[in-house]
Amino acid sequence: MEIAELKPALESHLTGIWKSPVQIQDIVHLSGGACQDNFAIRLSVDSSPGNTEKNIVLRTDKGGSLLSSLSKKDEYKVAGLAYAAGVKTPEPIYLEENANIIGAPFFLMEKISGKATGRYIIKDAELNEYRKTRMVTDLSENLARLHSVILESVKDAELKQKLKVTTRETYVQTSIDDLRKSLDELPESHPAIEISLNWLDKNKPDVDAIVLVHGDYRTGNFMITKEGLQGILDYEFAHWGDRHEDVAWLCMRDWRFGKLNKEVGGFGDRADFYNAYSDYNKIPILATKVRYWEIMGNLRWAIGSAQQAERHLSGKDKGIELAAIGRRTAEMEWEAMRLIEEAENAV
Incomplete structure (x- = not known):
């Protein structure tokens, strides 16, 4: 899905999930290698008592799996195990298993700073x-x-x-x-x-x-x-x-x-x-x-x-x-x- 289509699809879906209006200010396509797609997203959630800004990353598949790669559901759960064990890792935020939202299952996690190259x-x-x-x-x-x-x-x-x-x-x-x-x-x-x-x-x-x-x-x-x-x-x-x-x-x-x-x-x-x-x-x-x-x-x-x-x-x-x-x-x-x-x- 192109970024122009991704923005309204996510805004509508997350508004329903979080029960508060979601507005996406920015989406940037990040490097994800041959098998993954990652997007950095800056959004706000309009909820009482005021707007909450979030910087998150959306992670999804873009091609066939390699060897024994996990589904997004299982990868999300493993990230949760690591986070609970005290590993310094982005906090998992939300899992979506329905492929119809953006064309493939995805999950959201905390956006962290730094470079990995x-x-x-x-x-x-x-x-x-x-x-x-x-x-x-x-x-x-x-x-x-x-x-x-x-x-x-x-x-x-x-x-x-x-x-x-x-x-x-x-x-x-x-x-x-x-x-x-x-x-x-x-x-x-x-x-x-x-x-x-x-x-x-x-x-x-x-x-x-x-x-x-x-x-x-x-x-x-x-x-x-x-x-x-x-x-x-x-x-x-x-x-x-x-x-x-x-x-x-x-x-x-x-x-x-x-x-x-x-x-x-x-x-x-x-x-x-x-x-x-x-x-x-x-x-x-x-x-x-x-x-x-x-x-x-x-x-x-x-x-x-x-x-x-x-x-x-x-x-x-x-x-x-x-x-x-x-x-x-x-x-x-x-x-x-x-x-x-x-x-x-x-x-």
């Missing part, structure tokens, strides 16, 4: 002091807070199932099996991924606990200003899993944006992040497990980028961004095999 977070001079002092600690502590959400603490039975209930004993094998299934669905073969999956199958680590995993915890999915972390974003790939998954995903080479010597997101060092996480929740992060899940993460992203290219090539969702992302598949294949070689040489 890789160039800003790892290179901008105004963040130099924050990068040196608190960035690693803030991000590790907030990840630990998210990981404090466990199966037993969630009362919503439907959501628990949508996040794929699993066990410590079966989780790693299930993750490998899911990747094999996704790989088999691609129209072309990927021998490097097959070889790497075989290695993962033979070297499975144990899982210390099943926790709520963000699933896409990386540079680009948290908002930062020179004052510090403003909020963690994008829970569309959240699921039950191993805490080392999120740490490994943040450390992947693809999310360092060229700053390869800073292995944590392009801004930090592994030991500092591991130690800050462990200092906060008294649970150690094991480097060997991080490397295992980093290999898994590279395969997941390699398959995901191939899936996005296929959306373009099949004609389902034509777009230069989707086509360009597909080019990255070989990079992740190479990185996964490099990490396997590193693991073998360490034995």
Whole structure:
């Protein structure tokens, strides 16, 4: 839906929901990647004793889902779990499941300040002091807070199932099996991924606990200003899993944006992040497990980028961004095999 159509549709709908006249002053289309659409909205609600101004973000889908992305309903609920657990994240405000309002389900959340772009977070001079002092600690502590959400603490039975209930004993094998299934669905073969999956199958680590995993915890999915972390974003790939998954995903080479010597997101060092996480929740992060899940993460992203290219090539969702992302598949294949070689040489 175009912004010119979005404004009256939202004004009418929210007026009915909030039982007070809603007037939208401004709507700005924000970057949302290949799968999402985000809009910054400034509005006022005319209610007694006076007008209340709100700055919010509307989040919705714009194309087919990638891998196991959550519905807007479930993503909204996960954001609520994170917010309740003390994670610094935008407050969820309203969920709309009816696709007829704007053409797709959507939810509203608090608008926060800051930037999420890789160039800003790892290179901008105004963040130099924050990068040196608190960035690693803030991000590790907030990840630990998210990981404090466990199966037993969630009362919503439907959501628990949508996040794929699993066990410590079966989780790693299930993750490998899911990747094999996704790989088999691609129209072309990927021998490097097959070889790497075989290695993962033979070297499975144990899982210390099943926790709520963000699933896409990386540079680009948290908002930062020179004052510090403003909020963690994008829970569309959240699921039950191993805490080392999120740490490994943040450390992947693809999310360092060229700053390869800073292995944590392009801004930090592994030991500092591991130690800050462990200092906060008294649970150690094991480097060997991080490397295992980093290999898994590279395969997941390699398959995901191939899936996005296929959306373009099949004609389902034509777009230069989707086509360009597909080019990255070989990079992740190479990185996964490099990490396997590193693991073998360490034995």
